[in-house]
Amino acid sequence: MKRSISFKLNDKAVSVNADGEESLLNVIRTYLDKTGTKFGCGMGHCGACTVIIDKEPLRACMISVEDVEGKEILTIEGLASDGSLHPIQKAFVSHDALQCGFCTPGMIMNAYGLLIKNPEPSREYIISGMEENLCRCGSYNRIVDAILTAAEEMKVKI
């Protein structure tokens, strides 16, 4: 049954009239028109749909929208602030840590979640934390380098 479900998306209060069992991915993309979060596999195997829910990086395709009621969600569209890219986005650009770009939003959001938990990650920590995010174009090494660079820059900022 459809009902009103409210949460915060990229710092704005939103409410949707949806079936509680619908996936958060579908709600974000179809109801709220935020298409930066991608569908890759629908089963939580690839990470293309990773978003931040209350500071945790999670697979939006595996989360029912009723489970995010009252929570804070951050998607790729909410990462840049005041027109300037987030350090992780900047580092992905400067390292060219992407090719087709389809896995990129999920990679960046997962990296964001990792850096919240550990602002001074080692290379090994990043590899193990990113392991479940897949990239077919083969940008893994550049992604690790980008995350290390971003961590440095974020540290300086704080």
Added chain:
Amino acid sequence: MKPNKINELYFSDVDVPIRYDRRKFLKKLGGGIIVVFSLGELSLLQGWSQNENEDMVDFNAYLRVKENGRVDCYTGKIEMGQGVITSLAQVLAEELEVPISSVDMIMGDTDLCPYDAGTWGSLTTRFADPVLRAAAAEARQILIDIAAKKLEVSADQLEAGNGSIYVKGNRSLTVTYAELTKGKKIVQSLKSKPKIKKYKNFDIIGKSVISIDAEAKVTGMAKYSGDIKLPGMVYATIVRPPSYGSKKLHVDASGLSEFTDVEIVEEGNLVAVLHSNPEMANRAAQNVKVKWEEPEAKADNETIFQYLNDNIKENKIFEKGGSLDTGRDSSAIIIEENYQDGYKAHAPMETHSATCYFENDKLIMWASSQTPFGTREELAKTFDMPLEKVHIKQIFIGGGFGGKIYNRQAVEAAKIAKLSGKPVQLVWSRKEEFMYDMFRPAALMKAASGVDANGKLKLWKFDIYCAGTRGTKLFYDAPNNRTRMFNENGIHPLGTGAWRAPGNNSTTFARESHIDVTAHKAGIDPLEFRLNNMKDKRMAETLQLAAETFGWKKEKPEGHGYGIALGADAGTLVAMIAEVHVDRKTGEVQPIRVVCAQNMGQVVNPHGARVQTEGGITMGLGYALFEDVMFNGGMVKSKNLNGYQITRFSKTPKIECVFVDDMDADPQGGGEPAIICVGGAIANAVFDASGARVNRIPITPQRILNALNKG
């Protein structure tokens, strides 16, 4: 061109561009300076003379210096992550003397861009760059001529730079491109060879440029065909059979009664459920019961090689030299081995998608396609429409690798839109992607080699089943040789097609494994053996560069091994050396380091070429170590990315790319070549590390353990 003909091309070496139809585009363009040119103009590539009478009709790309001074480049090529959106802008900016930020690339839009046969075969840089540079140089000359009149100086006193024309030695006398083009419309086709810049004068070519589309991709703003939303659009879920090649017998849609606002459409074998919410369409589709007639299963992932061997009789000789009998007689040892490669999926992160609508008699579509013009043709044929009534629009593509040459989803989406009368979006599920992918075909290679007492190759016999001949022309010096190609249309239980460097991954794995086996049997170091038996000097040079960069002679830690593979693809020569660690107890392979040396002629964007090489190697480790499509007949058992492992972060080694310095040569392919050597380099490194010789990719832990137990 017929699909069969094109498919044949994918699996062969394409060394000439493909010619296309002729169309006129220029009426609808606004003002500015327009130079039209043909990407595939052989005469341009070679002698530069062109028939004067062919004015403005035979071209398939053009550039336009607009009245605001910015430059549009229109090409039928598409961007799918391989980076030509950047490298094409780069060569244009170089010759036209504008900053790269002033160039806008308009790609793969069938109404705006002239015809192109598709983005595949690492052809873009090889065939587009020289003519694009020439066209840009032509436009520069036109601008200089107009400036000469305006500034009242002779043209030879002028030079171009940074989007302006200057008087040499007096930079205060200047006029911008915007001022020069204002109110003008000059259309010129490229007829003669304009003066293009020399390597030593390059400011932009040969410099590393970061992808110009990166910012759109890191902000989520880049739109893919599943990101388009149209007013009144419905989402389609197709009800699929359990097996590839099934025929529909009966549909029971009574289960839809519990859903509101769903619609079902049917045509032939197509059954689709539509809803304004994609998840509702999905759920409803699960309630539609279809009875299918499935084809008989003739082979599975284990029996397929025997099946191919027993059922393909027809063959063609591709290359032959000397006499096989002489080869045998003059050899001290003869080694025969068979090599196998199972089906591989493209598995792009974006599944096949299309969004479309009919407007009056026109069909408008955004499709994840490597061949927008081919898709247009297929749609026009399907609906019996004139070509110009179908418009495929420019869109980002989430990875192709050859799999998006085929556009079943586009035809399905359009059929559904036609049947329902509504705008439709179709995004394949991962399971559909695994069933309807046009897989890299399973392949069998039978190799026989002979060496004399001096370690010289005397015999090379190579029979290739289902992998074509691309890249198999011998660069080794084996005086008595024969390469045959065995194939038969319709032999595969699954759809098959072009997969990044079609066929060349399978054959290079087999050849380079067999060369290694031969070297070891002859008791000669595999590097030395290759150099001693090399016909192609450029290949020897490339191998030496790889060996020096890698440090072939350096000590190996316990359990580590080194492996070499060489190959040629799309005009580029590749020498790869891999280091792996093998755990002899578990059979686990950990790639440690890969060095890849390439001679790709002129390297337009060294950074872009490195990114492509790293990507190819990373992707290639997947087919070498993990990827195998599990199936029985038409039933694909690999249904998602948990059942089909691609390379992950932890399995990605350190990668080093080096290029043979050949900047005055023509540029060659960059997107595909590196990947072909990964299977062979890994197989040989695994052998060096553990003594396990695995003749079948993927080289799984189980296959390594089996080889160790046998040996």
